[in-house]
Amino acid sequence: MAQAITDTEAPPERADPAAPPSRNRRRRPAPYLLLVPALATLLLGLGYPLVRQVAMSFQEFGLAQQFGTADPGWIGFDNYVSILSDPTTWAVIVRSVVFCFVAASLTMVIGMGVALLMRSVSTVARLILQVSMLAAWATPLIASLTVWNWLFDTRYGVVNWLLVKIGFESFEDYSWLANPWTFFLVACVIVVWMSVPFVAFSLYAALTQVPEETLEAAQLDGASRTQRFRHIIVPSIRPVLSIVMLLQIVWDLRVFAQIKYLQGAGGTVSETNLLGTYLYQLGIAQSEYGVASAVAMVMLLLTLGLTFGYVRSLLREERAS
Amino acid sequence: MTTPTTRTRRPRTGRTLLSTLAIVIAAVWAFPVYWMVNSSFQTLGRLRSPDPAWLPFGGDTSPDAYGRVADASFWDAMQLSLTVTLLAVGSGLVFAFLAALAISRFRLRGKTSFIVVILVVQMIPAEALFISQYKMLSGWGLFNTVAGLTLLYLAMILPFTIWMLRGFVAGVPAELEEAAMVDGCSRFRAFFTITFPLLAPGLVASGVYGFLQCWNEITLATVVMDPANQTIPLWLQGMTTVSNQAIDWPAVMAGATLVAIPVIGLFMFVQNKMTSGMVSGAVKG
Numbered sequence: 001m002a003q004a005i006t007d008t009e010a011p012p013e014r015a016d017p018a019a020p021p022s023r024n025r026r027r028r029p030a031p032y033l034l035l036v037p038a039l040a041t042l043l044l045g046l047g048y049p050l051v052r053q054v055a056m057s058f059q060e061f062g063l064a065q066q067f068g069t070a071d072p073g074w075i076g077f078d079n080y081v082s083i084l085s086d087p088t089t090w091a092v093i094v095r096s097v098v099f100c101f102v103a104a105s106l107t108m109v110i111g112m113g114v115a116l117l118m119r120s121v122s123t124v125a126r127l128i129l130q131v132s133m134l135a136a137w138a139t140p141l142i143a144s145l146t147v148w149n150w151l152f153d154t155r156y157g158v159v160n161w162l163l164v165k166i167g168f169e170s171f172e173d174y175s176w177l178a179n180p181w182t183f184f185l186v187a188c189v190i191v192v193w194m195s196v197p198f199v200a201f202s203l204y205a206a207l208t209q210v211p212e213e214t215l216e217a218a219q220l221d222g223a224s225r226t227q228r229f230r231h232i233i234v235p236s237i238r239p240v241l242s243i244v245m246l247l248q249i250v251w252d253l254r255v256f257a258q259i260k261y262l263q264g265a266g267g268t269v270s271e272t273n274l275l276g277t278y279l280y281q282l283g284i285a286q287s288e289y290g291v292a293s294a295v296a297m298v299m300l301l302l303t304l305g306l307t308f309g310y311v312r313s314l315l316r317e318e319r320a321s
Numbered sequence: 322m323t324t325p326t327t328r329t330r331r332p333r334t335g336r337t338l339l340s341t342l343a344i345v346i347a348a349v350w351a352f353p354v355y356w357m358v359n360s361s362f363q364t365l366g367r368l369r370s371p372d373p374a375w376l377p378f379g380g381d382t383s384p385d386a387y388g389r390v391a392d393a394s395f396w397d398a399m400q401l402s403l404t405v406t407l408l409a410v411g412s413g414l415v416f417a418f419l420a421a422l423a424i425s426r427f428r429l430r431g432k433t434s435f436i437v438v439i440l441v442v443q444m445i446p447a448e449a450l451f452i453s454q455y456k457m458l459s460g461w462g463l464f465n466t467v468a469g470l471t472l473l474y475l476a477m478i479l480p481f482t483i484w485m486l487r488g489f490v491a492g493v494p495a496e497l498e499e500a501a502m503v504d505g506c507s508r509f510r511a512f513f514t515i516t517f518p519l520l521a522p523g524l525v526a527s528g529v530y531g532f533l534q535c536w537n538e539i540t541l542a543t544v545v546m547d548p549a550n551q552t553i554p555l556w557l558q559g560m561t562t563v564s565n566q567a568i569d570w571p572a573v574m575a576g577a578t579l580v581a582i583p584v585i586g587l588f589m590f591v592q593n594k595m596t597s598g599m600v601s602g603a604v605k606g
Contacts, residue, residue: 031427035435038420038479045476046442049453056453066456117343125340125347131589132351138588139354141537142554143577146561147357150570158356158373193350201595247443254446257539261558276448283452284544296449303444311440315433 061290079294096274103191104248111199137197145261152176177266206240246310361574386575398556406535409474421486442480465547478531489523525594
């Protein structure tokens with residue numbers, strides 16, 4: 001015990017002056033061994049396919065190459081040239097970016113609103129809100145898609161029934177998925193409905209960490225609700241806010257299952273394709289592996305471009321901590 | 322503006338208004354889930370009547386649809402999904418935990434690059450890789466196998482799991498463990514009695530995310546599994562794409578409910594741990 005007390009003066013490293021702490025630590029293999037299982041899985045499951053996919057995007061690779069009747073030939077940027085000179089690709093890119101922007105912003109705004117509500121309402125109301133968010137969040141993707149499709153059903157859907165009841169007679173037997181605009185409206189409603197719970201719970205968790213005293217002090221000093229929100233709440237939950245925003249952009253840009261399902265339920269494929277389904281159509285339905293790989297690379301670059309700012313700020317926080 | 326009367330009255334009416342708003346939002350969010358369960362108890366004729374049937378009991382309702390869907394193919398799909406998901410989430414948690422330990426407890430060369438890799442890997446759209454993943458699995462004879470699908474799911478959930486767990490591990494001060502070791506605990510025992518319980522909420526929260534991701538995954542399953550060997554999402558999708566006229570909606574909704582109930586149950590069960598997990602994760606960001 002006495003020994004321990006005298007030791008507190010000096011950090012343990014100084015007890016061994018022969019080995020500088022950094023060198024001593026660097027030589028230990030244990031921390032690197034801990035990374036091996038994760039790294040090996042990532043290399044096997046994602047790294048290797050990614051390398052192949054990049055290579056394929058520079059190759060002539062279709063059905064003949066797949067079955068081995070022809071060798072894949074290197075064709076440089078031909079796949080990229082052909083997709084980027086195709087107006088369809090640009091339409092798909094623009095549509096995807098707009099969809100991602102609208103869905104992600106709506107999700108963030110509503111999610112933030114719900115998180116703030118959870119903080120300021122009575123316990124009973126908060127519990128009701130939390131349970132219903134939890135139920136929506138936990139409902140498996142395909143089950144939600146099925147029930148939403150049923151809600152918007154042309155003839156028997158509750159949405160049409162309700163719209164007719166409140167006076168919009170033109171919605172009698174209205175087919176939501178046949179028109180690209182209402183198709184994306186339905187898709188957006190579904191995506192937002194599914195993603196709000198995650199955002200709301202994450203932000204609510206972050207909000208519980210905002211110091212109550214600071215807020216009260218600001219209120220006493222005459223700061224308005226908006227001022228308190230902008231100058232105290234937002235800065236203190238910024239790390240969570242930026243990671244959640246980043247995830248929403250990434251997820252909404254790659255939205256696939258929702259679009260694919262709604263297309264299957266009656267959407268016109270050519271007018272409602274987003275990057276994910278476009279890729280699927282080229283790669284699986286038409287077996288244009290080379291071209292599809294080039295689309296995949298464009299999609300990856302687009303994601304990196306759109307999220308660059310967030311990644312940089314996350315890394316800056318990383319270095320600061 | 323700030324006369325005493327308004328100051329005392331405004332919060333109370335404001336709070337009532339906000340609580341009402343909260344309940345309205347709750348109703349909107351819960352409605353589709355309710356509608357799924359409700360529709361599963363109706364007969365097809367009742368579902369096609371001009372006015373919706375609002376309640377899952379009374380006159381024309383029956384649980385027959387559940388009998389129609391819970392056949393052998395449902396149980397096979399359930400078993401496959403559970404096997405793959407539990408294998409992927411279980412090994413995912415172990416691998417991610419080790420990696421999180423390495424990056425938050427040790428000085429590593431290339432740590433920042435590893436974190437960048439973890440972030441960027443999450444941005445690779447799964448749809449951008451399935452072609453080469455499919456070719457890779459068929460090349461290794463892993464096409465249509467539990468091992469193949471598990472490998473892909475494991476790689477899919479690892480980056481986010483590592484990212485989440487690293488916040489939790491960093492949130493438990495190493496000094497706690499060192500203090501226990503000073504008191505005579507072995508490093509191993511100190512870890513399992515002091516650090517591990519503090520990490521439990523983090524493990525639960527990341528495990529639930531991983532579980533949801535795997536349970537919902539449909540693209541990779543379509544690509545690398547044989548149509549005769551379906552996971553639960555594929556099984557459910559199969560029910561709605563038979564042919565537009567012949568959809569047995571009560572059965573579809575019963576199927577959706579059967580798929581949803583275990584997951585909603587799991588969520589409600591771990592809800593407390595998850596929220597506290599998210600809070601401690603939020604501290605570290």
